[in-house]
Amino acid sequence: MAFPLQGEDTCQHLLPTPLPNPYWVGFESNLAKELGITVDASGLPQDPRWLEVLSGIALETHEHTFADPIATVYSGHQFGIWAGQLGDGRAILLGDLRGYELQLKGSGITRYSRMGDGRAVLRSSIREFLCSEAMHALGVPTSRALAVTGSKKSVLRESLETAAVCTRLAPSFIRVGHFEHFAAARSTEHLTTMADYLLTHHYPECQGTDDPYLALFAAISERTAKLVAHWQAIGFCHGVLNSDNISILGLTIDYGPFGFLDRFQMDHICNHSDGQGRYAYQRQPQIMHWNMACLAGAMLPLIETRYGSELAQEHLQKTLEEFPEIYRAAWLKHFRTKLGLLTPNPDDTSLVESLLQLMHHNRVDFTNTFRALSHFDASHDARSNPLRDQFLNRDAFDTWMQSYVARLKEEKCSHAERQSHMLATNPKFVLRNYLAQIAIEKAQNDDFSEVKRLLAVLQDPFSEQPGLEEYAAPPPAALEHIEVSCSS
Structure with a gap:
């Protein structure tokens, strides 16, 4: 077991609570292959026992046995206040798999659950599954997510929802x-x-x-x-x-x-x-x-x-x-690359900060602004840039663009070279809340196709992906203010 402390005062040895009558909601076949899990033509595990293992029902597949699941104790500060003892209240560490710890989130009550029911809901499980893999594709250090399994078992949060288990992995979950x-x-x-x-x-x-x-x-x-x-x-x-x-x-x-x-x-x-x-x-x-x-x-x-x-x-x-x-x-290294500035200049911090202030005051879309700048050719008239129309204060935008164009002229690289760096840094696709919500609502009606489709889009965030422009669009007005809470 990868967790180094095994005493009674450090962890609880226990079995997951089975998720009744489970079914696949989402499965990441590429990660599965890395883990040595054989998948069939549909992208699901060839061994049907994986569904039971990842739903807390069994501990064994044809090739793997997880002999000693545990939940670990930890403490912490929550919203700046010492909360005392916490711990894995609904996550159970099954064991090790090819350099990862494999953990089931939503797999039942542990001694660290406090007043919780040990379950996770479908909504939050889909969000974690999609975002873990989206962040990995963006190059951000992250835990991974192998699967979500669902059930018709009811759990109560702000309203009645259904239970799910998200299988997540990391080299270590020590916090x-x-x-x-x-x-x-x-x-x-x-x-x-x-x-x-x-x-x-x-x-x-x-x-x-x-x-x-x-x-x-x-x-x-x-x-x-x-x-x-x-x-x-x-x-x-x-x-x-x-x-x-x-x-x-x-x-x-x-x-x-x-x-x-x-x-x-x-x-x-x-x-x-x-x-x-x-x-x-x-x-x-x-x-x-x-x-x-x-x-x-x-x-x-x-x-x-x-x-x-x-x-x-x-x-x-x-x-x-x-x-x-x-x-x-x-931070400056990231934003220099986002702006195609491949050689340092002492004034770059001011250039970046003034752009962010301009974006803030004009409430423009973060992801799409930098993606649009990736396509900007400094040899063209900046006033013809379609991005200009996204800014209410066009004079302020013109002023910033003048500074930006002047800075780009200091660079020795070609437009094509700069664009290549920028397009590999500024994603076209990120997991916007409204996109996740659409996938969740379909899944709540037993349609998991959008989870699969959205995952595929997010796994290639820097490519143009013609025909999928809808996934790069800002949220429509009705879905612009989706609120997400800690309740999951």
């Missing part, structure tokens, strides 16, 4: 919250075991340093800073950046009330449960930095063993202060 839990429990032994496991299996480059634990914290913080920079560059809002939702590997995990930006608003809130806007788009870098401060506090006992308390805090603080610099450099 910041795991470290916080064992730090709160004053278990330096468990902290050490977990850190040593990460050093051996996921951060081997830190092992030969002067202080491997401090190097481990620095590496985790660096990955996290680069992750959130990537989110900002594609207009992705996570929605619930609680410390228990933060991967120790710098992956995007726990897809809940997420959303991709349509009309760009810097202060966009994608989670209607987030009344104060703690996790708004523009605050994501700050919040992830805050989560790294939580991790620093949890890892302090490990660093103290070498330096003592005061010096350990100084070293961690110094490392924490590097987060904004790493983030800013990664």
Whole structure:
């Protein structure tokens, strides 16, 4: 088992609660092949027992046996407040499969469920399935999703819905919250075991340093800073950046009330449960930095063993202060590429920020704006650019374009070379909330064709895909303000 702690105080050994009369809602055949699962002509597993395994009914297929499923304990800060003990309240880790941990989300009550029913609903399971694979196709570090299985079993949220199980995978599901839990429990032994496991299996480059634990914290913080920079560059809002939702590997995990930006608003809130806007788009870098401060506090006992308390805090603080610099450099690198700027210039930050301000004030579509800029030829009159008509303040747009064209003329690459970089960076297709909602509503009526079709579109986000332009369109007015909550 990949999870390094197996005691009674760290996890619960239990069987999933079977999903009654399950059926396939979605299945990712390409990922299945990577995992050594043989698929048939329809793209589903050739071995029918996979349906039972991924629905919590069985633990064995012809080729694989999952002998010891577990749910793990962790703690964390939720919306900035210490929540104490949490844990896998509806996710059960089946075991390892070709370098991944395979986890069933929605597979029943565990001792960490608190007041929950241990189930996930069809709606949220489809969203996580589609977005995990969409993010992977966009090149964003993420957990993966192999399948969604559904059932007619009723579960109560704001209304009566049906249950589902989402099968998700990651090299490890260890979170910041795991470290916080064992730090709160004053278990330096468990902290050490977990850190040593990460050093051996996921951060081997830190092992030969002067202080491997401090190097481990620095590496985790660096990955996290680069992750959130990537989110900002594609207009992705996570929605619930609680410390228990933060991967120790710098992956995007726990897809809940997420959303991709349509009309760009810097202060966009994608989670209607987030009344104060703690996790708004523009605050994501700050919040992830805050989560790294939580991790620093949890890892302090490990660093103290070498330096003592005061010096350990100084070293961690110094490392924490590097987060904004790493983030800013990664953010600027992403946006330079999005604008086709292949050589650095000191004025690029101002150019990017002024564009984002212009987009914010004119409420233009985030994804489509950058995609349209990818097709812009600097040798043509900028005033003839169709993108100009998307901006209410055309004078302001013209002024920015003058600066942009002047900057492009400093580049030595050809238009074709620049366009190639931009089109490979600025996606045409992202998982817009309204597209997910259309697929969900069809699936709720037992039509899973749109889940399959939308997945195929999202797996090739940078190509033009002629004939599928509807999937690149901004939401119609009636679907522009879909609200997503933590309830799933």
